[in-house]
Amino acid sequence: MAFQKPSHTFTKIHLKALRTNNFKILFALSFTVFINTLSFAQDIKPKQDSIKPVVEEKLVIKADSTAITETIAIEQDSTVTDSIKPKKELLEHTVTYHADDYTRFDQKKQKLYLYNNARIDYGDMNITAGDITIDYNKNTVYAKGVKDSVGEYTQKPVFTQGSNVVEPDSIIFNTETQKALIYNSKTEQGEGTVIASVTKKENDSVYFLKNAKYTTAENLDDPEYYIKLRKAKVVPGKKIVTGLANLFIYDVPTPLGLPFGFFPQSEKHTSGVIIPTFGEQNNRGYFLQNGGYYFAISDYVDLAVLGDYYTNGSYGIRMESAYKKRYRFNGNFSFRFESLINSERGFPDYSKSTIYNLRWSHSQDAKASPNSRFSASVNLGSSNYYQQSNNQVNVSNRLNNTLSSSVSYSKNFQGEPQVNVSLTATHQQNTQTQSINMTLPTLQGSVGRMYPFASSEGTKKGLIQNINLQYNLRGENRISTTDSLFFKKEMFDEAKAGFQHTIPLSTNFKVFKYFSMSASTNFNEVWTFKTINRSYDLEEDDEVIETVNGFDSFRTYNFSTSLGTTIYGTKNFEKEGEDRKIKAIRHVIRPSISYNINPAFDQYYDTYLGDEVIDADGTTRRELLEYTRFEQSLFNTPGKNFSSSMGISVSNNLEAKVRDKDSTATEPKKVVIFNNLNFNTSYNFAGDSLQxxxxxxxxxxxxxxxxxxxxxxxxxxxxxxxxxxxxxxxxxxxxxxxxxxxxxxxxxxxxxxxxxxxxxxxxxxxxxxxxxxxxxxxxxxxxxxxxxxxxxxDEEEDEDKxxxxxxxxxxxxxxxxxxxxxxxxxxxxxxxxxxxxxxxxxxxxxxxxxxxxxxxxxxxxxxxxxxxxxxxxxxxxxxxxxxxxxxxxxxxxxxxxxxxxxxxxxxxxxxxxxxxxxx
Incomplete structure (x- = not known):
């Protein structure tokens, strides 16, 4: 049975190897230098006229009061050559060993003893222990701890290679057969630790464990839980095969276990089965939820396919995926579908429904592409998904009446002026009315602000030099539909498309030194591909609206100006010799007055004869009605009435300086009384009432x-x-x-x-x-x-607390x-x-x-x-x-x-x- 971990969202259970395959190399290589001192090379008959190599052996012994360090070096005359090429040296790194108390070699027993903080280093491999003994007769190395003055077992062996660390009580290693016995070892494996009473290393790729424990607890001496593996076979980097294994909680066995287990092992995330959750729901029976399969597609993207099944026939399917590429982008995607059956077929409360939800989030690293950007935030689906879904309790989203989505791409073309283009698809869904509004897509383009009369020095002064203009383009394909027609061809029947071109022209300048004045005019042109024609059918006694397909357009313009200033007022309350709590009050007032003119564009309006009416003198006539064919345009309609209005606004900001409670503060403390306090109204000069x-x-x-x-x-x-x-x-x-x-x-x-x-x-x-x-x-x-x-x-814990x-x-x-x-x-x-x-x-x-x-x-x-x-x-x-x-x-x-x-x-x-x- 395999437990898998789908990236950040789903989980697998696996145990890494107790140690790397190179564990044996340390002892084999570390002590070969000592074996060489008692060995002889094979004699080879030299050729005639050959020059024998001259070899010098030097023994360098360095000793101090606390340690003895020995290094054996062989030097050969570089000028002497041999007809037989020497073999590659076995030792590629310098072997050093050290002990605090003594390093002793017993010539009779052929044993080397290292005692008290014994240490051996070779390349990236290291072993430390209180007592290390090398037996050259039996080709074995024995490392163990020592007892201190109070009888505690200390200086346990620690083997380190790279990032792998093994901490046993003792080790017996055979340098000839490359086999080893390791007692009471503790090895970190990912998020957990393997504690084995006896570990037998058979060869480079097979390890056998006896009475092993696996836990993620921090207290390894008394773990609050562990999985006990009575017998296990480990093939590093490939698999772990176990016999009976069950869960213990504070050394109390539980019935949660397996008679045997197979755990695939890999340094990378791998594909595998996701174990479901089982339970019972009153109205749908027993269920299996969130079971499925995890696909480790690549290092950048994964996919989990999950499913639910209920005994009354309901089911659900979900796909979850996360992806990330460093310094480029990251995101996640999920799709959920549920077919829900309530009650039993034939009962009056029987019902069947399907719900779904699609979510996609994508963000791009700002450094990936400075001039272009792609982003997505999608949340769409059935309006009642959060109310009916079996697989979540999301009160916050149940009370939310709106689902929204946006997918956009934008690009900036650097230059003077700068050109910006963006393409966006949006979605707005009301879960109460089940109405959906979408734009597929929205095209926006703009040309940066241009100052045609500005001086070449870059400083703009006065009315003329501040004249600037822009160009903006907006095109939309807007769809309005309902939840029941979503993703069906009928949703496109009422689609509307159009373009809007806008050219604003504006300037600003100072008046009487303290007043800022701005003036602007705006030209607007709208293109549409559908217009309407209204008429009245007397026979049917009803108004007839006909849709006219074809290109049409209208143009509008307006003018506005505004005048504003900023008034600062400060009231000081401080007096000499007094330390008042309120030092001063500062009031900032920004009054503004504006004037707007919108001409009447009645040339875009038509008339038609409506229903028959009877006037005051009893005459029957048909009412003359007015309309514009652009009533259903995406970008409003041309104004029919002339408008001339004045706007008045006043904004306020109120702050106070008070004495700081901190006696060491040198400046008064600023307190905001009102962040803002705004008033605004307008007066319509062209209105005949309610101006x-x-x-x-x-x-x-x-x-x-x-x-x-x-x-x-x-x-x-x-x-x-x-x-x-x-x-x-x-x-x-x-x-x-x-x-x-x-x-x-x-x-x-x-x-x-x-x-x-x-x-x-x-x-x-x-x-x-x-x-x-x-x-x-x-x-x-x-x-x-x-x-x-x-x-x-896991939350970070404060060690000081x-x-x-x-x-x-x-x-x-x-x-x-x-x-x-x-x-x-x-x-x-x-x-x-x-x-x-x-x-x-x-x-x-x-x-x-x-x-x-x-x-x-x-x-x-x-x-x-x-x-x-x-x-x-x-x-x-x-x-x-x-x-x-x-x-x-x-x-x-x-x-x-x-x-x-x-x-x-x-x-x-x-x-x-x-x-x-x-x-």
């Missing part, structure tokens, strides 16, 4: 060191209402009322704060799933739980609040249209325990909104969590306990109650 537009006000501020953000807006109408609550051309103050009527207003506030150390304000790992599905970037509506993609990442596992006296926490209230009074209804408070928070009761909740209260309807409770326990190598939605239409719960390591992620237990089906 003033309502005054719109909006503003915002931040309090408590920018932790509390408040935004507000209101609309003030100067005109009165009649008895039928319709607006009339009479000022409200002249009708017995106030200067303005408050027609609507809203206040939004958000507050995010945590304990001083900030430890409780961690971002949940499932927030990313919220965003991918179009949900919120916070947990105010809860966090997503995707059962097909349970990811658990050693709090109790049972009680954390600091108790880190975080809290997020969102408050919103909306008021409506446009027709004297005088009501609060919506009023709610959303909140979410997390508390770390201890280093290992954390709880969280997301909920809200609707003050208008007097009830709690969708609520989610979360509990999580860090069990060292394991993780346990429980999430619960206790009430509402999405009532559900989910319990999970499993190993953190992605290598053993399939060792888990999961139980859940899914929400009721939403039809």
């Amino acid at each position: 003033w537009s309502p005054v719109r006000m909006n503003g915002g501020t931040q309090l408590f060191q920018n932790k509390l953000s408040i935004n507000f807006s209101a609309t003030l109408d100067p005109y009165a209402l009649d008895n039928n609550n319709n607006k009339i051309d009479k000022f409200n103050i002249n009708n017995g009322g106030s200067l303005f009527r408050l027609t609507n207003g809203n206040i939004n506030a958000s507050w995010s704060f945590s304990s001083k150390d900030g430890a409780g304000s961690r971002e949940d790992k499932n927030i990313e799933e919220n965003l991918r599905g179009g949900g919120r970037a916070d947990d105010l509506f809860g966090v997503a739980e995707d059962f097909s993609n349970q990811q658990y990442e 050693t709090p109790s596992e049972f009680y954390n006296f600091k108790i880190p926490w975080s809290l997020r609040l969102a408050y919103a209230v909306n008021y409506s009074n446009s027709r004297r209804q005088n009501e609060i249209s919506s009023h709610s408070l959303m909140f979410s928070g997390d508390i770390e009761l201890s280093e290992k325990w954390s709880v969280g909740a997301s909920s809200g209260y609707d003050f208008k309807n007097l009830g709690f909104t969708t609520t989610q409770l979360r509990f999580e326990r860090d069990l060292l190598s394991w993780r346990m969590n429980f999430s619960w939605t206790p009430f509402g239409s999405y009532k559900s719960w989910n319990f999970f306990i499993g190993i953190k390591s992605s290598l053993l992620k399939d060792l888990k237990y999961e139980k859940r109650r899914q929400p009721d089906i939403q039809l």
Whole structure:
């Protein structure tokens, strides 16, 4: 049975080799130099007139008070030649050995002893131990630890080659047969460690283990869990074959195990089976979920194909893929399809439905191509996918009413002027009305701003030199359809296409030194490929609208100018000899007045005779109606009426300087009173009534060191209402009322704060799933739980922190609040249209325990909104969590306990109650 790991998302279980195949080489090569001292070369009869090589042997012994280091070197006269070419030296690196206490050679027993911090180095291989003995008679090397003054076994052997490290209690190695026995070894293998009581190295490619343990625990002396392999055969880099293996938790055996196992082994990610999760769902029977196959396509891309099956006939298919090329691009793709059956055939509540969801995210490295960029963010599918899907509980996305997608490519052509071109496909889907709007595609092009009258020096001054113009092109193929017609040929029946050309011409200059003035005119031309023709059929007593295919166009233009300035005001409160809390208040005012002219383009309007009407004197006649054939154009319609209007706006910014609480601060502290406070309205000179537009006000501020953000807006109408609550051309103050009527207003506030150390304000790992599905970037509506993609990442622990596992006296926490209230009074209804408070928070009761909740209260309807409770326990190598939605239409719960390591992620237990089906 094989467990596989699909890249970052799916898991395989594999055990790497206990050590590399070169383990034997260390001892064979390290001690050959000593064997050579007792050996003789084979005699070869020299040819006549040959010159015998002169060989000198030098023994260099270097000793000090703490160590003895020996190096044997053979030097040969470079001027002497031999008719027989010498063989390549066996030792390619210098062999050195060292011991703190002594290095002793027993001539009678033919043994070399190294004692206390014994060490041998050869190339990238190294062995250290308390005691190393080489027996030249038996061709064996024995390395072990030593006991210290208190009787503890210390200086255990450590073998290192490259990044591989083996830490046994002792080693016996035969330099002739290349076999070895290793006792109580500990070897890191990927995310885990193999602990074997006895390891036998048969040859370069086969190892046998007895009573071995595999664990990802940090405490190897007392691991909280391990998989016990009573007998195992390891072929490094290829496979591990085991006999009976089962899971132990704190040395207590569990029935979770296998009579035998085969674990493929590879340094690279490989293809293989993904083990499914089993369980029961009340309305669909027993199920197998998230089982399938993982395809390791290449080092840059992978693919996992997963499936679900329920005993009532429901099923699901999913494809998940992730890809990445360093310094170029990265992304992920997923497609999910589910065929859901409710109840049993023949029962009145029987139903069958299919849902799907397609998501694609692609981002390009900014350095990959400076002048071009491709990006994608796609989330489309069935409008009720998040409400009905069996394989996730995503409250945040269930409450989201919009799915959106965008795929774009843009390129910049450097030069003067710069030319920009982009091609974009977009998708907007309302999950409530199931309406879909798409652009396939949108073409945009622009030519950079040009200054035809600017001086060659680069400095633009005055009215003429600041004259500039641009060119913009926009073309669209827009499709409006519904969920039921999506991806069917009927969706293209009502498609509309068109182009818009825009040439803005503008300039700006100073007036009276302190005023900035700008003037602009805009030429607009629209091309369309469909127009309409209206008529009235008296026989059918109905209006007839005919679609006329063919190219047509219209052109419009307008003129606008604006005048503005900035006024600074500062009020100082400081007096000599006083240290007041408020030092000064600074007020910045930016008033602006604008004037706009839009001519009437009535040449694009036609008339037709409508239905028969009877006028006041009893005469019957047909009504003359006016229309434009460009009514269904993508880019608005030409204006029929002349417009001449003036706009007035005032923006404010208010700040204060106060005494800093920090006594060491040398400057006052700046406090923002209002980030912005804006007012704007307009007056239409060409209008015959209701010439003033309502005054719109909006503003915002931040309090408590920018932790509390408040935004507000209101609309003030100067005109009165009649008895039928319709607006009339009479000022409200002249009708017995106030200067303005408050027609609507809203206040939004958000507050995010945590304990001083900030430890409780961690971002949940499932927030990313919220965003991918179009949900919120916070947990105010809860966090997503995707059962097909349970990811658990090991969190970095602070080694300096050693709090109790049972009680954390600091108790880190975080809290997020969102408050919103909306008021409506446009027709004297005088009501609060919506009023709610959303909140979410997390508390770390201890280093290992954390709880969280997301909920809200609707003050208008007097009830709690969708609520989610979360509990999580860090069990060292394991993780346990429980999430619960206790009430509402999405009532559900989910319990999970499993190993953190992605290598053993399939060792888990999961139980859940899914929400009721939403039809």
